[in-house]
Amino acid sequence: MADTIRAIVAIAAKDLAVEWRTKTALVSSLAFAVLVLSVLFFARDPTAVGAVDVAPGALWVTFTFAAMVGLNRAFLMERENRALDGILLAPIPRTAIFLGKVAANLAFVAVVEIVSVPLFVLFYDVPVWHRLPELILVIAMATFAFVVVGTLLSSMVVRTRFAELMLPLLLLPFLVPPIVGAVQVTARLLAGRPLSEAGGWLRLLLAFDIAFFVISTLLFDATLDE
Amino acid sequence: MTPRDRALQYARRGTLLSGLMLLALAGVYVRALMFTPVERFQGPAQKIFYVHAPAAWSALLAFAVTGLLSLLYLWLRDRRLDLAAAASAEVGLAFSVIMLTTGPIWAKPIWGTWWTWDARLTSTLFIFLLFIGYTVLRGAVTDPDMRARYSAVVGIMGLVLVPFIHFTVVLFRTLHPEPILMKPDKPSLPPAMLVTLLTSFGVFTLLYVGFLAQRYAFGVLEELRAEEAASRA
Numbered sequence: 001m002a003d004t005i006r007a008i009v010a011i012a013a014k015d016l017a018v019e020w021r022t023k024t025a026l027v028s029s030l031a032f033a034v035l036v037l038s039v040l041f042f043a044r045d046p047t048a049v050g051a052v053d054v055a056p057g058a059l060w061v062t063f064t065f066a067a068m069v070g071l072n073r074a075f076l077m078e079r080e081n082r083a084l085d086g087i088l089l090a091p092i093p094r095t096a097i098f099l100g101k102v103a104a105n106l107a108f109v110a111v112v113e114i115v116s117v118p119l120f121v122l123f124y125d126v127p128v129w130h131r132l133p134e135l136i137l138v139i140a141m142a143t144f145a146f147v148v149v150g151t152l153l154s155s156m157v158v159r160t161r162f163a164e165l166m167l168p169l170l171l172l173p174f175l176v177p178p179i180v181g182a183v184q185v186t187a188r189l190l191a192g193r194p195l196s197e198a199g200g201w202l203r204l205l206l207a208f209d210i211a212f213f214v215i216s217t218l219l220f221d222a223t224l225d226e
Numbered sequence: 227m228t229p230r231d232r233a234l235q236y237a238r239r240g241t242l243l244s245g246l247m248l249l250a251l252a253g254v255y256v257r258a259l260m261f262t263p264v265e266r267f268q269g270p271a272q273k274i275f276y277v278h279a280p281a282a283w284s285a286l287l288a289f290a291v292t293g294l295l296s297l298l299y300l301w302l303r304d305r306r307l308d309l310a311a312a313a314s315a316e317v318g319l320a321f322s323v324i325m326l327t328t329g330p331i332w333a334k335p336i337w338g339t340w341w342t343w344d345a346r347l348t349s350t351l352f353i354f355l356l357f358i359g360y361t362v363l364r365g366a367v368t369d370p371d372m373r374a375r376y377s378a379v380v381g382i383m384g385l386v387l388v389p390f391i392h393f394t395v396v397l398f399r400t401l402h403p404e405p406i407l408m409k410p411d412k413p414s415l416p417p418a419m420l421v422t423l424l425t426s427f428g429v430f431t432l433l434y435v436g437f438l439a440q441r442y443a444f445g446v447l448e449e450l451r452a453e454e455a456a457s458r459a
Contacts, residue, residue, distance in 0.1 A: 149383070156376045160366035170363060170380060173356040177390040180398065200397050208390055215386055219379045222300050 007092035011100025015074060016107055025073040026111065033066035033116045037123055055124040056186035060179050062116055063139075064146060067109045071150040072167055074101045075158040088224065098151065098220040105147045113139060131189045138189070141205040142182035145212060149174045152216040156223045174212075181205045233446040240439030247433040254426045262422045274332045276422055280430035281324035282350065288318030288434055289353055289384065292360075296381030299374060308374035309449065311381055312364060313441035315357050317434060322354040345395035352391050356384050370449065 019026060040058040041051065078084035087097055117135075121128055128135060150171050157166045181201040188198045195202070227235075258276040265272035295311035298304075329347065330340040341347065360380050367373040415423065 162366055170359045173352045174387055176352055177394040180394050211386055222375050222379055
């Protein structure tokens with residue numbers, strides 16, 4: 001067990017170190033997030049729809065799009081020089097490879113989100129500071145959901161033709177429950193309503209997280225064996 | 227019997243069954259239009275229900291079969307299971323198109339709108355899109371083994387996703403008529419309509435089987451030809 005955790009940390013640390021040296025994906029995801037946030041601000045009739053009304057949707061579209069730009073990176077870099085074969089030769093469980101990739105992707109998306117949220121508050125002028133702990137909880141639950149599914153799908157997609165096109169096509173249907181749930185909870189938080197009003201959505205998010213974490217971890221092996 | 231002969235036999239039987247069922251479908255429609263009473267509130271628009279509901283049933287049956295065959299494939303690693311899963315997904319897409327076109331035609335006069343984001347509509351739309359993704363993914367992988375594994379993974383995940391999408395939209399709100407047949411107390415349809423509907427369900431189910439057999443045989447023949455080409459090269 002301790003060995004597995006060490007392997008997970010090693011894989012995640014390696015991915016993040018590689019990313020930190022180039023910062024290509026991080027910088028482009030961040031710039032992309034800022035772009036989406038600001039473009040969506042103008043995607044409404046300002047005389048009829050207030051910025052607060054589109055804010056929850058804008059936030060989640062930004063998060064998912066920015067994450068999708070970065071998700072393929074984790075396995076794309078293993079494709080170069082067949083680096084994945086090297087990792088597969090290591091005497092570690094294959095689950096550890098998947099969990100390491102998930103951890104690195106979570107860290108990557110978290111950085112994008114930590115930068116986006118203050119910008120979001122600034123651009124949309126939403127009263128969110130006193131609800132921050134609840135907002136962080138929702139963001140964490142929904143982000144976990146789409147990073148887990150996205151990591152599994154990207155591990156397959158990078159080895160197909162049209163990889164960049166294929167990930168959104170396959171991933172978006174899986175984002176319906178977490179994103180709809182996250183938008184609903186966020187909207188209630190921004191409207192100053194109690195979190196208990198969104199109990200059903202939180203339960204849905206939790207169930208989705210658990211179900212897809214288990215199934216993705218189990219299925220990852222099937223995407224590899226060769 | 228060689229695999230090729232067996233595939234051809236499937237194709238012949240599938241064609242025969244599909245042909246018979248298309249005739250039976252014409253029969254269902256004669257019965258639905260001439261010998262089944264007009265529904266009191268919805269008028270003639272309700273007649274489309276005899277195609278819409280069975281097509282929806284066949285589509286969802288097809289996708290469920292794809293999910294189960296995917297699961298079996300990962301367990302047994304038999305290539306035929308993969309080909310059957312892919313065949314079922316494609317047939318399911320065809321039935322989905324029937325469902326997704328007949329639905330709005332009915333909804334316009336009855337609900338007053340072509341489309342609404344109701345639980346069943348939304349779930350079926352996303353399942354349809356998911357299996358389009360499944361089919362596109364198959365086209366994007368060249369290695370047959372890898373294609374089988376990848377599509378099995380997506381098929382199984384789809385199976386898990388469906389109830390989640392359904393709950394999501396139920397939490398959102400719903401408008402679709404409540405189930406008429408599969409409900410705890412007995413079916414709430416007059417006998418004449420019930421017979422027409424059940425016949426149509428039977429016809430559509432067998433039509434699914436017929437299409438599946440043909441598409442599966444086609445998949446096997448495609449694969450055999452690819453193998454022959456590879457051995458000649």
